[in-house]
Amino acid sequence: MYNRFALAKKYVRYYLSASNGGGHGIHSPFVFNFIKQVLNDDRQYAEYEKIESLRKLLLNDNTKVEIQDFGAGSFLGSAQQRTISSIAKNAVKSKKYAQLLYRLIKFIQPNNILELGTSLGFTTAYFSLAQPSASIQTIEAENSIAVLAEKNFEELGCSNIKVTIGNFDAVLHSIIESLAFVDFCFIDGNHRGAATLKYFQLLLPKMNNLSVLVFDDIHWSRDMESAWEEIKKCPEVRCTIDLFFIGIVFFKNEFKEQQHFTIRF
Numbered sequence: 001m002y003n004r005f006a007l008a009k010k011y012v013r014y015y016l017s018a019s020n021g022g023g024h025g026i027h028s029p030f031v032f033n034f035i036k037q038v039l040n041d042d043r044q045y046a047e048y049e050k051i052e053s054l055r056k057l058l059l060n061d062n063t064k065v066e067i068q069d070f071g072a073g074s075f076l077g078s079a080q081q082r083t084i085s086s087i088a089k090n091a092v093k094s095k096k097y098a099q100l101l102y103r104l105i106k107f108i109q110p111n112n113i114l115e116l117g118t119s120l121g122f123t124t125a126y127f128s129l130a131q132p133s134a135s136i137q138t139i140e141a142e143n144s145i146a147v148l149a150e151k152n153f154e155e156l157g158c159s160n161i162k163v164t165i166g167n168f169d170a171v172l173h174s175i176i177e178s179l180a181f182v183d184f185c186f187i188d189g190n191h192r193g194a195a196t197l198k199y200f201q202l203l204l205p206k207m208n209n210l211s212v213l214v215f216d217d218i219h220w221s222r223d224m225e226s227a228w229e230e231i232k233k234c235p236e237v238r239c240t241i242d243l244f245f246i247g248i249v250f251f252k253n254e255f256k257e258q259q260h261f262t263i264r265f
C-alpha cells in the first residue's frame, strides 16, 4: 500500500485534475443524471440519521473483539484484538461515501445486492434502507464481527440482509452461481490487486445491462491501481467513474464506446 504521504499526493493530483461534477463536458445523459441525482444530491434523508446515530454509539464502544484481519485492510496492521470503536473508526466507509452508496442504490434500484466485506454492517444497512425490496447478501470472514453486524441489522430493522460468514475464496463462487444476475456488488474486502481481479472475473458472467460494480480503494496501492486499469480495459465494461476512494463500473450498452470519467467528489 502507498504510505500516507504518497496517497495524499495522489489525492491532490486527482482533486486538481478531476472534472468538478458540474456536468460541463459530460455529454452522456446517464452520467449527467448520475452526477445530479447521486453525487450532488445533498438532501438529508431520514435514513441517514438512523444509521449515523448507531455509528456514534459504536464509535464510543470500547468492547474488545477477537479478529484475524483478513485481507489488506487498514493502516493499523493485524492486531488480534480490536475495540468496536476502533473498527467503527478505521475499517468502515465514512458517512460521506456510505451515503453516496445509499443514493446510488436509490438511483439504480437493484433487485439483488452483493457485498464483499460486511464489517459492522454500515454500508449494508445503507443499501437495505435505500432499497428495502432488494435481496441483499453480504460476506464477512470474521465471525465475531459478523455477529455484531447482524445485531446492528436487527436494531435498524433491516430484514432483507443475509450474512454469510466465510472467506470470499470459499463462499463467493457458490453465492454468485445461485444468482441469475448480480445487479449491484460492492467489493470492499481484501484490497489486493490479484484478489480484486479474481472477484471481478467471477462476477463478470453475471453482469447485465443494468449491473453496477463498486470497487473500494482503487488508488490505495500500486497493485490496486493496476487492477483498476485492467478492469477499465475489459470490453464488457462500458463506463467507469473514478471518485478516487471508490471506482464505479457500469455495463450499460447505451455506451457504444467505452467512457472513463474522473469526477471530483
Ligand SMILES: C[S@@+](CC[C@H](N)C(=O)[O-])C[C@H]1O[C@@H](n2cnc3c(N)ncnc32)[C@H](O)[C@@H]1O
Binding pocket: 069, 070, 071, 072, 073, 091, 092, 093, 094, 116, 117, 118, 119, 120, 121, 122, 123, 124, 139, 140, 141, 142, 145, 166, 167, 168, 169, 188, 189, 190
Ligand atoms: C473495509 S471492511 C468492510 C466495511 C463495510 N463495507 C462498511 O464500509 O461498512 C472489510 C471487511 O472485509 C473482511 N474481509 C477481508 N478479506 C476477506 C476475505 N478474504 N473474505 C471474507 N471477508 C474478508 C474484513 O474482515 C473486514 O471486516
